[in-house]
Amino acid sequence: MRYKAGRETRDKILSATRSLIAKLGLEGTTIKGICEAAGVLPGSFYNLFDSKEQVIITVVRQAIDAVDPDPEHLGTDTLADLVDAYIEFIVEQGDLARVYVRIAVSGTKDNSDLRGRMLRHHEGRVSRFAEAIAREHPELSDALATQRAETLVSSLNGIAVHRVLDADFDVALHARSLVHMTLSSA
Amino acid sequence: MRYKAGRETRDKILSATRSLIAKLGLEGTTIKGICEAAGVLPGSFYNLFDSKEQVIITVVRQAIDAVDPDPEHLGTDTLADLVDAYIEFIVEQGDLARVYVRIAVSGTKDNSDLRGRMLRHHEGRVSRFAEAIAREHPELSDALATQRAETLVSSLNGIAVHRVLDADFDVALHARSLVHMTLSSA
DNA sequence: TTCATATTTGAACACACACTCTAATTTGAA
């Protein structure tokens, strides 16, 4: 990957992979499909990537990173901020959001690396949500705030999943409803 | 399927499919594997089932039906009943639950029939949840009850998804927490 | 018992998949 051509080809492949996973899921995404969509031949693909798995991991990493737009973790965000950011991610970053959902749902059979990565990511999100909840509801114990956060984050993912099925699904409405429920039933 | 032999073969195939999905997941489950586990040859399989897809749908459907608290649809089920049934389905039939979610979200490249079936099923679930909510909270408008039901069902699916990633995830705790939130913030 | 039909047999088919290989072409630092 020392020449410009190689870098451009790499980008085309990654972009094609992203939209294919978004549209077809992990199983439906094939090397042939990727190559066609990217306007590239298998030889070029395998010159830049070792395997199908490798491209997919690369794309998934991008998707996971994109979920959390504020890795600085300043500790100033409210629960509503966090949820709004998630809503925006789902609605605006369609392809990446779909990749994220498909990975969450797929068994990730052999690739336990993906599974671990996803779990770690999830835990990080839960603790940020828990901190925000604790900040707004100091009377809650840490354990209870964490439990609430776990319920909320999983539920939000469920809403994202449904959005993949039904493009008209009102993500913002349901996500905010969840937040309201989470905070009001304290 | 008029002879006893046929019915028995069908049972063997369904049972083999169930345990293969549990052991190997959706991808690892092949016709060859099913036939070997069931002690049956491909010809017999295709005499009774049209496709691999059909067996899998049958198995998943059976699992869902087996847990329905009100199969006759008499309108006697409470929201707690419905959620408990869902919890049981996820916890006891985890692998099938995963397949269920997976099919629902999968791209279904050619067969959009499957996707439609899943969407209809989801709508049916939402309306049963909505009816139960309306029964317990007559002061809510139908639209609001439906909206609550949509949030709840999607959220429950999110919890099921997370259970795939983390086997220790306490499905019952979070599901009941959701119900409590749904009903208490009315 | 008869016999239409349900069921089983087991090889074979067509195809899609991830991946490889060799030769040609292009790149850009020296």
Add this chain to the structure above:
DNA sequence: TTCAAATTAGAGTGTGTGTTCAAATATGAA
């Protein structure tokens, strides 16, 4: 300009998949 290395071309490999088929056999209503 030179030239080693990066990139592309594109046919080809091997394997596993879901599915089909014609022939043989088993079933049970009449």
